[in-house]
Amino acid sequence: MSTTDTGNNLFPVFFKLEEMNLLIVGGGYVGWEKLSVVINNSPKTKIKLVAKEMGQEVIDLAMEYPNITLLEKAFEESDLEGINLVIVGINDPDASSSIQLICRQKNILVNVADKPSLCDFYLGSVVKKGDLKIAISTNGKSPTVAKRMRELLTDVIPDTIDEVLQNMTEIRDKLKGDFDYKVNKLNEITKSWKNGKG
Numbered sequence: 001m002s003t004t005d006t007g008n009n010l011f012p013v014f015f016k017l018e019e020m021n022l023l024i025v026g027g028g029y030v031g032w033e034k035l036s037v038v039i040n041n042s043p044k045t046k047i048k049l050v051a052k053e054m055g056q057e058v059i060d061l062a063m064e065y066p067n068i069t070l071l072e073k074a075f076e077e078s079d080l081e082g083i084n085l086v087i088v089g090i091n092d093p094d095a096s097s098s099i100q101l102i103c104r105q106k107n108i109l110v111n112v113a114d115k116p117s118l119c120d121f122y123l124g125s126v127v128k129k130g131d132l133k134i135a136i137s138t139n140g141k142s143p144t145v146a147k148r149m150r151e152l153l154t155d156v157i158p159d160t161i162d163e164v165l166q167n168m169t170e171i172r173d174k175l176k177g178d179f180d181y182k183v184n185k186l187n188e189i190t191k192s193w194k195n196g197k198g
């Protein structure tokens, strides 16, 4: 996918991954890294992980999650049956390209780790505080900066933000009135947050 000179044109979305079927190809370090990041964010995702050789870390992690299925074999096209999303992390560039091509033909979105030209979507750096989640992208320019931004935001956002979210949900549920009334009321309550106050 190409970029333009207008900055970051990627479109951010938050997938309900736990309602999807994910295929991960690769059972080495990168395969384990991607499996971990998925499990940390969306632990109930139905994951099939296919690898010619399965690393011990992947085996250990999969033992804790019945929703992870491991298949020790080379990737085959039939692995894509019923799959919504694919993440590839293998040490074979030709096989990576060929998997990307098959996914493209089948309209299945694919991420080939560390190979931007083969990705339909990039993974982001993730800040998570309870129900708050912030995903960071540098448009592929510097994953290291994305990681540093994650650390910075994790430090400055108070852990109590989750209590605030739960309280706001309660207030939101209790508000009676039409849509405009609710929007105005919720904006009023949080007004002092603007310009860093509150």
Ligand SMILES: C[C@@]1(CC(=O)O)C2=NC(=C\c3[nH]c(c(CCC(=O)O)c3CC(=O)O)Cc3[nH]c(c(CC(=O)O)c3CCC(=O)O)/C=C3\N/C(=C\2)[C@@H](CCC(=O)O)[C@]3(C)CC(=O)O)/[C@H]1CCC(=O)O
Pocket: 037, 111, 112, 113, 114, 115, 116, 119, 121, 122, 123, 124, 125, 126, 136, 137, 138, 139, 140, 141, 142, 143, 144, 146, 147, 150
């Ligand atoms: C955010 C994060 C999410 C995740 O992967 O979970 C992520 N990479 C992370 C870390 C990281 N990756 C790399 C380093 C080593 C330092 C360096 O090279 O900079 C570090 C830093 C470290 O580990 O300290 C190597 C690397 N990565 C890519 C290339 C290829 C290239 O740039 O051409 C190479 C060179 C490979 C080589 O040289 O062989 C490409 C991509 N990496 C992306 C995501 C996508 C763009 C995200 C964005 O827009 O910023 C994109 C485009 C595609 C993708 O993989 O999805 C995660 C941070 C997690 C956290 O928060 O800690």
Ligand SMILES: NC(=O)c1ccc[n+]([C@@H]2O[C@H](COP(=O)([O-])OP(=O)(O)OC[C@H]3O[C@@H](n4cnc5c(N)ncnc54)[C@H](O)[C@@H]3O)[C@@H](O)[C@H]2O)c1
Pocket: 025, 026, 027, 028, 029, 030, 031, 050, 051, 052, 053, 054, 055, 073, 074, 075, 089, 090, 091, 092, 095, 113, 114
């Ligand atoms: N390890 C890192 O920190 C790192 C960093 C940047 C880039 N990379 C790149 O990422 C890729 C993967 O790295 P890794 O460290 O996970 O490698 P690895 O050698 O630890 O693991 C590769 C995995 O891919 C599997 N595999 C290979 N071909 C396959 C196929 N056709 N079908 C199914 N499984 C297949 C292997 O069995 C193994 O499980 C490499 O290209 C590497 O250069 C790795």
